[in-house]
Amino acid sequence: MDYLLKNGHIYVNGEFFDGDILLQNGRISALGVDLSADNATVLDLQGKLVTPGLVDLHVHFRDPGQTAKETIATGSRAAARGGFTTVAAMPNVEPVPDNAARIKHMLDRNAQEAVVHVKQYSSITINRAAGDCVDFAAVKAAGAVAVSNDGNGIQSAKTMWEALLGCKAAGLPLAEHIEEDSLKYGGVMTAGKRAQELGLPGAPTVVETSQLGRDLALAKAAGAHYHACHISTADSIKMVRAAKADGVQVTAEATPHHLLLADSDIPDNQDTNFKMNPPLRSAADRDALVRALADGTIDIVATDHAPHTADEKAAGFCGAPNGITGSETCFAALYTDLVLTGKLPLTRLLDVLTSAPARIFELDCGHILPGGAADIAVFDLAHAETVCAADFASKGKNSPWVGRELRGNCYCTFVDGKLVYKQEEKA
Ligand SMILES: [Zn+2]
Structure with a gap:
């Protein structure tokens, strides 16, 4: 599945860029403003921070x-x-x-x-x-x-x-x-x-x-x-x-x-x-x-x-x-x-x-590059949330931050263009 992430605050090569990012066939196929794509799932990020994974x-x-x-x-x-x-x-x-x-x-x-x-x-x-x-x-x-x-x-x-x-x-x-x-x-x-x-x-x-x-x-x-x-x-x-x-x-x-x-x-x-x-x-x-x-x-x-x-x-x-x-x-x-x-x-x-x-460690990752692998994380800097052990995907619940209110939770994560995590909407 392809994804078009709209209205992100995107961290590219040490600078921020407000716009869209298109993930196609596992790669970052375009960075720009007012991008559109047929057959891509559109996520409106409303200004959320987009970073390299x-x-x-x-x-x-x-x-x-x-x-x-x-x-x-x-x-x-x-x-x-x-x-x-x-x-x-x-x-x-x-x-x-x-x-x-x-x-x-x-x-x-x-x-x-x-x-x-x-x-x-x-x-x-x-x-x-x-x-x-x-x-x-x-x-x-x-x-x-x-x-x-x-x-x-x-x-x-x-x-x-x-x-x-x-x-x-x-x-x-x-x-x-x-x-x-x-x-x-x-x-x-x-x-x-x-x-x-x-x-x-x-x-x-x-x-x-x-x-x-x-x-x-x-x-x-x-x-x-x-x-x-x-x-x-x-x-x-x-x-x-x-x-x-x-x-x-x-x-x-x-x-x-x-x-x-x-x-x-x-x-x-x-x-x-x-x-x-x-x-x-x-x-x-x-x-x-x-x-x-x-x-x-x-x-x-x-x-x-x-x-x-x-x-x-x-x-x-x-x-x-x-x-x-x-x-x-x-x-x-x-x-x-x-x-x-x-x-x-x-x-x-x-x-x-x-x-x-x-x-x-000379790894081929850590950057947002057109044509590069679509390894991307999106963080929501606007909202605070209390850390809850029951929400952890890890089997380990041993964290001193449980009960602390933190800003900047991860909203969604893509690996090779695949959505591997998305925050659940809380009532
Ligand atoms: Zn050690």
């Missing part, structure tokens, strides 16, 4: 292995409901995609079962365990977009060194979950005043910075592309900024929750929807992340969409697993709390969710 380089779909939490199908529908048309799935599933055959199998399943484009990470090491690295050239040839052991940091400097050399040779980015296990002291949140108030064990922020410093030194010597996942502290930002100035090929992501929440937001009832890894940091760290996103030190936003079952999240702050869902609230939460408050220009928010992630 959003790109999320960090999601957990739990499939195969933990499908009570999420599946490729439900995770991809959650992505579509958030305006994402391309995501990259982390390899902490069972069995771990750590060789060419498993990468191909995952890519086949992703193509069959997902409603959005799902790229695939390989793990860095065999079975994500301490020890041997995967065959980087083989997983790259099979279609892996990058490698990561996300969920755990690489503890051995030797393993990280060999992995960076292998990724450099294969032309793969290495996306690191930065966490030095020996410095955690059993912490379930960031050490400090709020941990003391709540009586919870805290871990120091050097868990992140000590390993990041090691990795940046190794990445410089190896000449490899090192992507720092979900950086969360002001000191990490300084280290990334200095490394970039020094010519290190480093890129960095931040999550919506680290940009918008601090440990002081963890409620007295110890709601486990505020438990994630890295944990929420200080308000000063949070504010530094926003400034670093604005000035380009942080390259992209990625959600770290991490669904868990309600039973698992009911196990208390010490017992519950880390992580929250992110796909369905990402844009509206950032729009509401960063753009409407004047902390971040809308154009920068759109770039870090579209063209920037596409560029750093």
Whole structure:
């Protein structure tokens, strides 16, 4: 089916254009004013924001292995409901995609079962365990977009060194979950005043910075592309900024929750929807992340969409697993709390969710181009809506934004010209 989207506020190459966009045969066939087309379904957008489909380089779909939490199908529908048309799935599933055959199998399943484009990470090491690295050239040839052991940091400097050399040779980015296990002291949140108030064990922020410093030194010597996942502290930002100035090929992501929440937001009832890894940091760290996103030190936003079952999240702050869902609230939460408050220009928010992630992983998406793939998201910036867990397409309902009123919900999403999500009309 072809679609003619009328009266959109369309984001094209860094600028806004008020007009129409025609989606035919899966491609963007025209941009203009007063367009018409025979046999196309017409949607009057009444000034809604039209963007390239959003790109999320960090999601957990739990499939195969933990499908009570999420599946490729439900995770991809959650992505579509958030305006994402391309995501990259982390390899902490069972069995771990750590060789060419498993990468191909995952890519086949992703193509069959997902409603959005799902790229695939390989793990860095065999079975994500301490020890041997995967065959980087083989997983790259099979279609892996990058490698990561996300969920755990690489503890051995030797393993990280060999992995960076292998990724450099294969032309793969290495996306690191930065966490030095020996410095955690059993912490379930960031050490400090709020941990003391709540009586919870805290871990120091050097868990992140000590390993990041090691990795940046190794990445410089190896000449490899090192992507720092979900950086969360002001000191990490300084280290990334200095490394970039020094010519290190480093890129960095931040999550919506680290940009918008601090440990002081963890409620007295110890709601486990505020438990994630890295944990929420200080308000000063949070504010530094926003400034670093604005000035380009942080390259992209990625959600770290991490669904868990309600039973698992009911196990208390010490017992519950880390992580929250992110796909369905990402844009509206950032729009509401960063753009409407004047902390971040809308154009920068759109770039870090579209063209920037596409560029750093060399993906063919993230732009609205005549003739290009019709991967499009439409957001309704005019209306506020309260986040309701029952509305989530994700199996995971673990979100700290449930109950919050947000502006900028996704109105509809197209992948290759196909309508894969449309907001239901509420009475
Ligand atoms: Zn992680």
